[in-house]
Amino acid sequence: MTDLYWPGDHLAGDLMSDAAFLAAMVAVEQAWLGILVDAGIAPRDALADLTVSDGDAEAVARHADVDGNPVSALVAILRGRSEPSTARWLHRGLTSQDVLDTAVIICVRDVLIRIGVECAAQVRALADLAERHRSTPALARTLTQAALPSTLGAKIARWLDGVLDAAEPLAGLRTSLPVQVGGAVGTLAASTELAGSVDDAIALSDALAERVRLAPALPWHTTRSTITRIGDALVTCCDAWGHISTDVATGSRPEVGELSEGSGGGSSTMPHKNNPVRSVLIRRAAITAGPLGATLHAASAASVDERSDGAWHAEWATLRTLARHTVVAAAHTSELVSGLRIDDSRAAANLAAADGLLSEQRSMSELTGRTALPDYTGAADRFVDAVLSRARRFIEEAR
Known part of the structure; x- marks a missing residue:
């Protein structure tokens, strides 16, 4: 995919692309057809390799507005x-929402795998x-102004903690x-009719989960916490990276000069510029992530009946x-911190x-009557130790 409105979009590759989504829908249909055959519900000659061609995504997209989703097309x-x-047995027992x-x-699973790899590198x-x-x-700063002595290790440890x-x-x-x-209204009615019993219908659902490597679950077609949890996890990542990028962008200002990107960006008209482009692009993602996550929550709250009239549809592109x-922000952050x-x-x-x-330190000494300590960084070093210990555990568990 390319996206001139979102520089760096190519770093996401095929993740969540039309091609990936189409392939995933076909994989669901293929898995379900195989399950019906294996269960003896569909005849053996119903089994076939389902394939799509390069132009199918556009054809499906052009017809998707007929029924309001791409599955029917x-x-x-x-x-x-x-x-x-x-053809007779394809999609039997499923509804469009099941497939979609x-x-x-x-598709989300592949996204989370990629982000996990980037987080481990960070x-x-x-x-x-x-x-x-x-x-x-x-120098530690609060509300943009000089505050107290600290260490760069304490600042970086806070980034790491996030x-x-x-x-x-x-x-x-x-x-x-x-x-x-769940079938048409989330009751597995069609699957029960096909399989002959409720237990066998649930077994079909569990078999699909196993084939596509997802967790078995009861129908969640109108309870959209699955989607909002994913959204919240993505927003939380962007929040953490936004904090880092904002500190780096501020610290790279010439009047501060404490931080700089390994490879900054240039200007079309000002050759002297070394812009903190990675930080800028990460901040862009952090600024826009929250509202996107909020849209997923708004859609979840608007869920109605046994299939929502617009709220479900609002989730997909969001x-x-x-x-x-x-x-993209994950990749940029990995590049930034490395x-x-x-x-x-x-x-x-x-x-x-x-x-x-040291005005605060003097006032503390006056209160206690004790001689001031040689530095005024408090428990900063202990904090760094605690975060580093947490990081080591994470790295060990990620292996």
């Missing part, structure tokens, strides 16, 4: 290319930076992504956009030039 194409026995929701979840890079700069003196907060839940989310099989933007340059001497100079930094 896809099923029509697949049936038209199949032998009569295959399960296909979306398959944790390793940030842990190394925090260790190397744990004692590097630096990335870990985002990364740790991803593995559990990825392994619990559920299949969606989730795709959020997912691809998050993958190549980040830190100017220790500039950090020390900015700290030395700030006035009044």
Whole structure:
């Protein structure tokens, strides 16, 4: 895919693309057809390899507005290319939402795998930076102004803590992504009729989960917490990366000069510029992720009856956009933290030039009557240790 409106979109590759979505829907139909045959419900000659061609995505898209989703158009194409026995049994017992929701979840799984890889790289890079700069003196700022002495290690450890907060839940989310099989109104009525009993119908659903490597689940067609949990996880990642990129962009200003990107961007008219482009693009994703996540929550809240009239439909493009933007931001953040340059001497100079930094320390000493400690960084080093310990556990578990 290419997207001139979103520089870097190519870094997401085929993830959540039309081609990936179409392939996932076909995979669901293929798996279900095989399950019906294996269960003895459909005859052996109904089994066939379902395929699509390069132009099918456009054909499906052009006909999707007839029924309001792409599944009906896809099923029509697949049936038209199949032998009569295959066409007769294809999609039987499923409804469009089963195929679409399960296909979306398959696509999301690939997204979460990619983001997990990027997060692991970020944790390793940030842990190394925090260790190397744990004692590097630096100025801490609050509300844009000089505040107290601190260390660059403490700042980087906070970045790392945020990335870990985002990364740790991803593995559990990825392994619990559920299949969606409910039939027309979520009661498995058609599957029960085909299989002969409720237990056998549920067994068909579980078999589909196994074939497409998702978790077995009861129908969640009107309970959209599965989608909002995915959205929240993606937004949390973008939040963490946005914090890092904002600090780097601010720290790279010439008047600050403590941080810089390993390879900045240029200007079409100003050759002297070395723009923090990675930080800019990450911040863009962080700014837009929250509203996309909020749209998923609004759609969930608007769920009605046994299939929503617009709320369900609002999820698809929203989730795709959020997912691809998050993958791009993940790649940019990995590049940013792995190549980040830190100017220790500039950090020390900015700290030395700030006035009044020890006023709080003096007031504390006056209250206690004790001699002031040699530095005023409190538990910063202990905090770095705690975050590094957490990072080591994460890296070990990720292997």
